[in-house]
Amino acid sequence: MLDTKQEKKITPEIKKQLVSIVGEKWYLDSPNELYAYSYDATPIFQSMPEAVIMPANTQEVSALLKIANEHRIPIIPRGSGTNLAASTIPVCGGIVLNMNRFNQIYEIDQKNLTVTVGPGVVTADLHKAVEAVGLFYPPDPGSMRISTVGGNLAQCAGGMRGLKYGVTKDYVMGLEYVLPSGEVLRCGGKNVKDVAGYDMTRLLVGSEGTLAVITEITLKLLPLPETKRTLVAYFTNLVDAARTVEKVIASKIIPATMEFLDQGTMKVVDDFAKLGLPLDMKSMLLIEQDGPEDLVVRDIGKIAEIAREQGAAQVQVAQTMEEGAKLLAARRAALSALSRLKPTTILEDATVPRSRLAEIVEDIERIAEKYQVQICTFGHAGDGNLHPTCLTDERNREEIRRVEQAFEEIFQAALRLGGTITGEHGVGMAKMNYLHLKVGDGGIELMKRIKEAFDPNNIMNPGKLFTNSQRRRLVVKQ
Amino acid sequence: MLDTKQEKKITPEIKKQLVSIVGEKWYLDSPNELYAYSYDATPIFQSMPEAVIMPANTQEVSALLKIANEHRIPIIPRGSGTNLAASTIPVCGGIVLNMNRFNQIYEIDQKNLTVTVGPGVVTADLHKAVEAVGLFYPPDPGSMRISTVGGNLAQCAGGMRGLKYGVTKDYVMGLEYVLPSGEVLRCGGKNVKDVAGYDMTRLLVGSEGTLAVITEITLKLLPLPETKRTLVAYFTNLVDAARTVEKVIASKIIPATMEFLDQGTMKVVDDFAKLGLPLDMKSMLLIEQDGPEDLVVRDIGKIAEIAREQGAAQVQVAQTMEEGAKLLAARRAALSALSRLKPTTILEDATVPRSRLAEIVEDIERIAEKYQVQICTFGHAGDGNLHPTCLTDERNREEIRRVEQAFEEIFQAALRLGGTITGEHGVGMAKMNYLHLKVGDGGIELMKRIKEAFDPNNIMNPGKLFTNSQRRRLVVKQ
CATH class of the missing domain: 3.30.465.10 (Uridine Diphospho-n-acetylenolpyruvylglucosamine Reductase; domain 3)
Incomplete structure (x- = not known):
C-alpha cells in the first residue's frame, strides 16, 4: 500500500501554469501514470508523486523550476529509473521531472x-x-x-x-x-x-x-580499442581468485574488466544462460583485456599464467571476440538471473580497495551464515566493487529485518577494510542511514550546506542522501 | 613598494596562542621572513603577511585554524609558491600557512x-x-x-x-x-x-x-610505461603544425605529449640550450609516445607520416630515450629561457579545444601586433593549452597596460573558440577579473555560496578567485 498522506501542493491554479509550459500531453497525473512513477528499480521503496512532467528543452525546465521553487514543490529529476538506491522515489510527493525527451x-x-x-x-x-x-x-x-x-x-x-x-x-x-x-x-x-x-x-x-x-x-x-580478448578462470576456493586479481595488478597489467562470481551466482547464471559452467567450483574470474592485438595476446597470456600459479583449477581463453562477449553477457545477466528465484532481490554495492577482496568475500559469507540469509556475491573484482545480492521476500518482515542487519554488518566490514558503503549505486534513500559511517557527521553537515548553496528551499529531490534531524532506520512504506 | 596599510589582526596575545601550538621556531614574523612570503612566482603581485607559520601535523593545523577563525585572521595555505596566478599572495594580510613540513x-x-x-x-x-x-x-x-x-x-x-x-x-x-x-x-x-x-x-x-x-x-x-620515444617536426608555418596535431588525434592516436613552440620561443630555447634548432622554421612540434615498445614504434612511425603529409619541412625521430629527454628538457626550459630576456615575464594560460589551435595561435599573433607587445607562444598543443608569454617590464606602466589589454583580448578570443581563461594555472588574483567571462555572474554567485558553506567567515585565502562587489581592473601594488 502506498502512503497517500502527502500534503498536496499542486493547486488547480499551479497545475494550469505548469501545463501552459509543456502542454497537456506532457503533464501526467492520472492515477495509473502516477503509480508508474511511484517506484524505481530499487526494491521495497515506493511513494506517489503529484505529477509527472516531461519537458522538451532547457527553457521549459527553467520555467517549471521557477514555479516549483516559488511554491516549494519537490522536483525529482528522472531518466529511466534504473538506479538501485531509491534515488528517484518521490518520497515527499511533488513533480517527477521525466527527462526522456532530451534524447538527442x-x-x-x-x-x-x-x-x-x-x-x-x-x-x-x-x-x-x-x-x-x-x-x-x-x-x-x-x-x-x-x-x-x-x-x-x-x-x-x-x-x-x-x-x-x-x-x-x-x-x-x-x-x-x-x-x-x-x-x-x-x-x-x-x-x-x-x-x-x-x-x-x-x-x-x-x-x-x-x-x-x-x-x-x-x-x-x-x-575504440583495436580488439579484445576474454579469459575465464575457475577456482576451488575464494581466496585464490582474489589473490589472482591482486597478482595481475601487482604485475603491472591493468585489464579492462575483472569480474568475480561466487558459486551461488555461477549456478544461477548457468541455469539462466546454459553455459555449462563447472558448478563444483567455488568461484570464477572473467577477465577481459582490450587494446592492440599483440598487446592483448601478451597480457592475456600473462594473466593465464598468473591464474594458474595462484591455483586456478581451469583457465580458458575465449577463441573469438564473440565467445568472449557471450561470457560477459552471461555475467551481465547475473541480476536478472538472480531476480527470478525469489520475490525480492536486493543488490548491494559494498566496495573495498582491491587488495582486501578476499577478506570482504569471506566476511560476506560469514555474515550471511550468521543471519541465515541467502546472499550470492559477484561484481567488479578489479576495482573492489562487489555486489552481494540477497534473495528474499519483502512481505516477510522478519526476514527483511535480518537482511538489513546483515547488510549493515557488511557495510561495517567494508569500511573496516578501508572501503565504502556504495561504489557505484549511490546513496539515495537506500543508503542514507549509512552515509555518516563513511563521511562522518561533519561531512554530512558540510554536504548539506553545499546543497543549500544550490537549493535554499530544498526542492531538489528532497529526502535523499541525508536523513532528517534524527538518524533512523529504513522506513518501508507499504 | 609594499602596501603596509593592512589592518593588523595578530595581537601579542593571539601570537602567544599561535606560538604555543607550533613552537617559536616555526612561527616567523621578522621583516625579512615576511618579505620572502609577500610574493610567489607570479610577476607584479605582492603583499605582506602578518606571520608565516609552519605546522607539523594535522592537529596543529586544526588548532591554528580555530584561532584564526575566531579572530577572522586570513589563512593562506602555501607550498613552494610556484603558482602563476598570484594564488598565494597574502593580499589581505594574515597568516601564510607554509605546509612544507608535511613532506613525507x-x-x-x-x-x-x-x-x-x-x-x-x-x-x-x-x-x-x-x-x-x-x-x-x-x-x-x-x-x-x-x-x-x-x-x-x-x-x-x-x-x-x-x-x-x-x-x-x-x-x-x-x-x-x-x-x-x-x-x-x-x-x-x-x-x-x-x-x-x-x-x-x-x-x-x-x-x-x-x-x-x-x-x-x-x-x-x-x-610505468615500458618505454617512450620522441619525435620532432618543423614547419614553415603555424597552421600545418596545428593541423598535424588534429590529424594525429583524428587517426585515433593519443600521444603522451604534443608540445608546440613558435619561432620566437624556438630561438630563445635554442640560445639557452644550444640545440641547433632550424631557426628559419616558423614552428615545431615535440611529440612523445610511451607504452609497450612495438606500439610506441608503430605510433611514432604513423605520426611521422602524418606530419610529413601535413607539410612538415623536417621530421626527426630521437634515436634514444636520452635524446628524447634532452629535447623535452629544452621545452621545459622555455619559461626560464624567456625570462632571461626582459625584467618581467608574464606566462599566460589561454586554452581552447584542440581543434581550434591554429585559430588561437593566429589570433595571438594578430593581437600582439595590434598592441605592439612581444609575445612568444608555446605549450601543450595536444590539449589546446597554450602559454602565450609576454616579455615586458613591470616598471613601464604604459606598456603593462597594453599587455593587459592584449591578454584580455586573447582570453576573449579563446572563449569565442569554446576555450577557457585558464587551463592549468588557476584564477587566483591574476584572472579574477576574467572569471565571469567563462562561468558567468550566476556561476560566480554559486561558487561564492559554496565557499560560504566551507568558510562562513571568509578566512581561507580571501581576495582570490572572486572580485569584491564591483568588478575592477588589476590593482598592482607597488
Missing part, C-alpha cells in the same frame, strides 16, 4: 574526441553511435540498455570497466544545468584542461538530482 | 596502485619514489622540481601529459582536510569506485586554498 545526440566531435548529448539519451545508444565512428565511451553500467546518460551522471554510474577506464565522472567534461531558481548555467566544456573556478562539473556528477537539473552533457571519448 | 611519503601501495603523501612532498620526489617501484604519477607541471603536491592539488596542476593522462584532479582519490572551524574531515580513499555523497575530493582540487587546508593526499598511480 547533438554532436560527435571527432577532432576533440567529445560527444554532446541530452540527458535522456540511452547509454547503449550512445555506445553504438560513437563506436560507429571508431570512438569509445567506457562507462557501461549493468542497466545500460535502458538507463539514460543523465541518470548515469546523477548516480556517477560505474560498470565493468572501472579498473582500467574509470567511471562516469572521469568522462564528464561540460554541463548545462538549471538551478532551482530557474537560472541556466554552464560549466566546463571541450577543454582537456580547465581550472576556471571550482569544479562544478564533478560536483554535479553523483549528486543524485539534489542540486540542479542537468540539461546538456559533453563527454570525453577515447579511440 | 607515507605509503606506496603496490597492490592498490596508490600513494599517500603529505601536501609538502615535492612533485619530482614523488615521481622518483613511485618510478623506483615501476609505478607512474603522470601530472608533471613545469615547476615539478620545486612545486609541492599540495600546491599541485590547490591549482589542479597540469603539465605535458594532459592529453593522454589527464591532470591532477584525475589522480586524487582521497583527502584529509581541515575546515576553518578546525574540524578534520576525510573524503574518498583507496576505492576505485566510491559514490558516498557529493564528490568533495574533486571540489577541493583546484579550489586554490579558498575552502579548506589539505593535510593528507591519496593519489592514484599507473604502471
